[in-house]
Amino acid sequence: MAVSLLTALLALGLLHFLPQLAHWRGAGGLRRWVAQLSDTSGAGRIIITLLVPLAACLLIQWLLSLLPLGGVLRMLFALVVLLYCMGPNAFEADLEAILRAPDRPSREAAAQVLSDDGEPVAWNAPALGEAVVYAALRRRFGVLLWFFLLGPTGALLYHLAQTLGRDRSLGLDADAQTTAFSLANVLDWLPAQLLVFTLALVGHWDAVLGAWKRWHNQAAPASWYREGPGFLGAAARADILIDIVAGDGYAEDRSDPITELLRLRGALLRALLAWLSVVALIVLAGWIS
Helix, strand or coil, rough: CCCHHHHHHHHHHHHHHCCHHHHHCCCHHHHHHHHCCCCHHHHHHHHHHHHHHHHHHHHHHHHHHCCCHHHHHHHHHHHHHHHHHCCCHHHHHHHHHHHHHCCCHHHCCCCCCCCCCCCCCCCCCCHHHHHHHHHHHHHHHHHHHHHHHHHHHHHHHHHHHHHHHHHHHHCCCCHHHHHHHHHHHHHHHHHHHHHHHHHHCCCCCHHHHHHHHHHHCCCCCCCCHHHCCCHHHHHHHHHCCCCCEEECCECCCCCCCHHHHHHHHHHHHHHHHHHHHHHHHHHHHHHHH
């Protein structure tokens, strides 16, 4: 776990100072691999698509462990995989692009990069906040959670599943697309739940958890499995739409997308620090025991 934490810190630091590292690859290799499996369909196509790169990842880790300085080489390989899985766009760099855009049309165009399923992002505070939270989940928090739980293979599984399930341009058949979408939602469930509670801790507890409870009370059974973790989007919207009364008795204006983007970026940074702190405490507990 200590090596995983160090690797995660290195990856986050590199992406902060060198965001172009997230752009070093595209989905071209995956597209070609998916196209080569066009003679298969349904769940079998998704299984084969995932098994080969995951098996290759495990094999490389095993081979590196046999070499001199195998531990260092395995950590460097894990770092490369983690950088790959946090792409193809750096999360923080995309937020900065929105903030630095000179006018509203430019900001709205920059915000579309946050969408991972091709759906347009409306230029208003609730819609933008929801898109930011989902992008944070799938480019950062989900990748990190599965990396900490299952190592580089877990991060790669999560990233590939999200790409297969949400990128409609890959040309999967209907049954394969349904299977991939369901798998992406299954892998989203745990990090999305943890992210909701973390946002409640660093933000507005009553609003966030209230929206989370209402979503679960109103949603059909297993709707998260068929439609995605809508409870996270509901919690993000509630956190933005809540009326905050300032000390002078006037309500705080929460309608400006840029203002809310800055506030939400700070909340997500605190959430990230909270996750890393928990992992650090686990590492320290292991050393003490």
